[in-house]
Amino acid sequence: MKRILLLMASLAALVPASAQYSFNGELLDRLAEAYRKGDPRAVKAVEEVAAEADSTLLGMEPLTVTAKKQLPPSGDRRDYLSLSPYWWPDPSKPDGLPYIRRDGERNPEVYDCPERENGDRLGTVTRTLAVLYRVTGDERYAEKCAQLLRTWFLDPRLGMNPNMTYAQLIRGRQTIRGTGIIDSRRMAFALNAAQLIDSSPAWSDYDRRELREWARTFLYWMEHSVNGQKELHAANNHGLWYDAIRLMTARAAGLDDRVREIACESVKPRFAKQVAGDGTLPEELVRTLSLHYSTFVLEALSTARNVARAEGVELWEMPEAQRALEYLIPYYESPEKWPWPQIKPFAQRRGAALLYEAGLALDRPEWVETARRIGFHTSKADFEAMLHFELQ
Secondary structure, X not given: OHHHHHHHHHHHHOOOOOOOOOOOHHHHHHHHHHHHOOOHHHHHHHHHHHHHHHHHHOOOOOOOOOOOOOOOOOOOOOOOEEEOOOEEOXXXXXXXXXOEXXXXXXXXXXXXXXXXXXXXXXXXHHHHHHHHHHHHOOHHHHHHHHHHHHHHHHOOOOOOOOOOOEEEEOOOOOOOOOHHHHHHHHHHHHHHHHHHOOOOOOOOHHHHHHHHHHHHHHHHHHHHOXXXXXXXXXXXXXXXXXXXXXXXXXXXXXXXXXXXHHHHHHHHHHHHHHOOOOOOOHHHHOOOEHHHHHHHHHHHHHHHHHHHHHHOOOHHHOHHHHHHHXXXXXXXXXXXXXXXXXXXXXXXXXXXXXHHHHHHHHOOHHHHHHHHHHOOOOOOOXXXXXXXXXXX
16 A cells, blocks of 8 residues: 555656666666556565665765864865875885875775765765655655755755865875865765755755755866866876766756767767777776776766766767777676786676666667676665666
């Protein structure tokens, strides 16, 4: 009976998902339709995530950028602060300073600055609640999502200042860096969650207006700060994620014309330059986690694609995108055969998700079948588990 009532509510709350989110709107449509029709796989996926949300997410304390012990150099607790993850004390120096790089080895000191993990959780939880709302129509999920968004972005005492000036600092080094902007993809994911609860009374005109203004201010900082100008010219995954974050932020700011501009004038030429003739991504092959980072580039492209599709831009149609994915397919099936460095295990579900999305977009049934064969196996009860119910 509860599910029947929620389905009735969802008919009023749910409208077709246009391709404007940081994830594939088509997958959301497929999930919602299958759930309404009683597909046992969809029902199981949604009910498992709803149970987790009801027991944990609805009662969680709002996350905030101010929940830190160490202040950033500005002295303003509302400025985002994080440490670069692969930098460690120099054993040849008495004080260990300046830190030196050990690629792929995460220094546990990064957890001394909680906004990195809190931002990641914010992006996952808000999207999970928002997808649950869109599928079930249950206003509790929209209300909690709205509360989390207001606290992180809009609260006059706790809300994050719209900049990443102090992201991924390195102890003992004072150089202004652009690399920390990549941390903001987590908050940009949360910005996009607001669009999913836009039809809910829990998300007011004031909330909508203020978040749009926050996004516009952040986009201006990204494009005009020294940090942002440095990241704009990054040749590896950082550059592509810079564009993906700009796209998500422009969408949240209501700047649809900028979305098409960034996708066509920056994402396309940037990605084309990164892919070699054999489909490899040379900038990522030098990393100690090269399969991860090669996939990370395609995940940035996927994010950009899903935002830009509403403006008539299909990034999977790029020959370079298909060439890169084709190269990676055998290693998504058998990661142990990857011929380049990969010092940690690779989660195959990431490859399956990319193949499934691209296969549906390009009508490549062989890619879809490969994705199903690999499967999307996860112990997490979140929005991704729901969206990929057909691969489980």
